[in-house]
Amino acid sequence: MLRIGLLTSGGDCQALNATMRAIVRTLVNRAPEPVEVVGFEDGYQGLIYRRFRMMDPAGFDDVLARGGTILGTSRTPFKRLDIPEADGVDKVAAMKRTYAELGLDCLFMLGGNGSTKTAHRLAREGLRVIALPKTIDNDTWGTDLTFGFTSAVEVATRCIDDIRTTASSHGRVFAVEVMGHKVGWIPLYAAVAGGADACLIPEIPYEIDKVAAAVERRLDAGAACAIVVVAEGAVSRAEVEMPKKEYKRAVAARTSPSVAYDIARELGARTGREVRTAVPGHTQRGGAPDAQDRVFATQCGVEAALGFLEGAHGFMVAQREGRMCRVPLGEVAGRLKRVDPEGDLVREARALGVSFGDE
Numbered sequence: 001m002l003r004i005g006l007l008t009s010g011g012d013c014q015a016l017n018a019t020m021r022a023i024v025r026t027l028v029n030r031a032p033e034p035v036e037v038v039g040f041e042d043g044y045q046g047l048i049y050r051r052f053r054m055m056d057p058a059g060f061d062d063v064l065a066r067g068g069t070i071l072g073t074s075r076t077p078f079k080r081l082d083i084p085e086a087d088g089v090d091k092v093a094a095m096k097r098t099y100a101e102l103g104l105d106c107l108f109m110l111g112g113n114g115s116t117k118t119a120h121r122l123a124r125e126g127l128r129v130i131a132l133p134k135t136i137d138n139d140t141w142g143t144d145l146t147f148g149f150t151s152a153v154e155v156a157t158r159c160i161d162d163i164r165t166t167a168s169s170h171g172r173v174f175a176v177e178v179m180g181h182k183v184g185w186i187p188l189y190a191a192v193a194g195g196a197d198a199c200l201i202p203e204i205p206y207e208i209d210k211v212a213a214a215v216e217r218r219l220d221a222g223a224a225c226a227i228v229v230v231a232e233g234a235v236s237r238a239e240v241e242m243p244k245k246e247y248k249r250a251v252a253a254r255t256s257p258s259v260a261y262d263i264a265r266e267l268g269a270r271t272g273r274e275v276r277t278a279v280p281g282h283t284q285r286g287g288a289p290d291a292q293d294r295v296f297a298t299q300c301g302v303e304a305a306l307g308f309l310e311g312a313h314g315f316m317v318a319q320r321e322g323r324m325c326r327v328p329l330g331e332v333a334g335r336l337k338r339v340d341p342e343g344d345l346v347r348e349a350r351a352l353g354v355s356f357g358d359e
């Protein structure tokens with residue numbers, strides 16, 4: 001008998017259930033002995049506090065297209081891992097104890113960057129852990145793609161499409177804010193897919209005058225509206241040049257709900273045009289996974305399970321240049337995959353006339 005643990009950690013995404021289904025199905029089909037599946041509730045919290053369910057493999061049959069996570073999730077910040085909980089619980093010790101008491105052969109952890117750091121820590125503590133690259137942000141180092149990303153881009157793109165019709169009717173400018181605090185993959189892809197006129201991402205600090213000039217150019221050229229895609233973490237050149245403390249103070253002093261509202265206000269003041277803001281927010285993590293996500297999530301789940309059956313662990317499944325592979329957790333943990341400002345898609349977007357607010 002083999003016994004594996006499953007947990008989903010961090011912000012959810014559309015393809016978590018599809019990934020777990022693939023892990024479980026592969027194990028049921030390919031393992032040389034029966035498999036028991038332990039599902040931990042709410043991410044690492046379930047492992048810490050022994051909150052788990054024994055999962056019937058048949059229970060995964062209908063979850064391929066179901067968004068969210070049937071296990072629940074939570075954020076257990078890596079930087080607080082060694083700080084005991086309010087109730088005094090030593091988190092790492094508790095997780096090791098649960099793993100040992102349940103006699104797990106492996107823990108499959110579906111998570112993003114912080115969660116993968118914790119997985120690496122557990123692996124160094126001697127647990128057999130396999131990580132699977134979940135995040136709508138697509139910022140996990142070591143893999144070209146993460147599951148959740150394409151579905152989120154789809155939602156953000158649909159939002160831009162929908163905004164475009166009303167923006168065109170009124171001849172308005174719209175700032176559409178999409179997810180991405182530290183990296184701009186979703187804004188970049190959604191801007192290209194949605195035919196935006198400007199795209200402001202954390203990796204390329206903007207100057208508001210240059211964004212305003214780009215908007216004016218589009219409208220003067222006869223465009224019916226102008227769409228500026230703004231990453232949640234978009235930063236201006238002036239903000240980047242501020243000392244860190246001053247920048248934090250400026251962010252804390254913001255009275256608007258988020259950055260796109262500030263940008264809309266500044267664009268309105270500079271252009272004298274009607275500028276509105278739209279924020280799809282968590283809808284980008286909601287709903288069913290798109291077809292590409294279902295396929296990629298399934299590939300990740302299958303490869304993770306096959307790796308386990310070969311006796312491998314301590315790795316994250318990944319896709320590089322179209323091939324599935326395994327990357328040691330030590331290589332992934334603590335690194336972010338950012339948009340390369342000189343990369344192909346940025347260059348191509350610029351060629352199309354998309355402004356990044358820097359030139």
Ligand code: F6P
Pocket residue numbers: 010011012135136137179180181232285
């Ligand atoms: O999971 C990633 C992410 O969706 C980011 O894109 C976003 O900045 C953040 O999570 C939102 O977090 P929360 O769901 O805690 O508001």
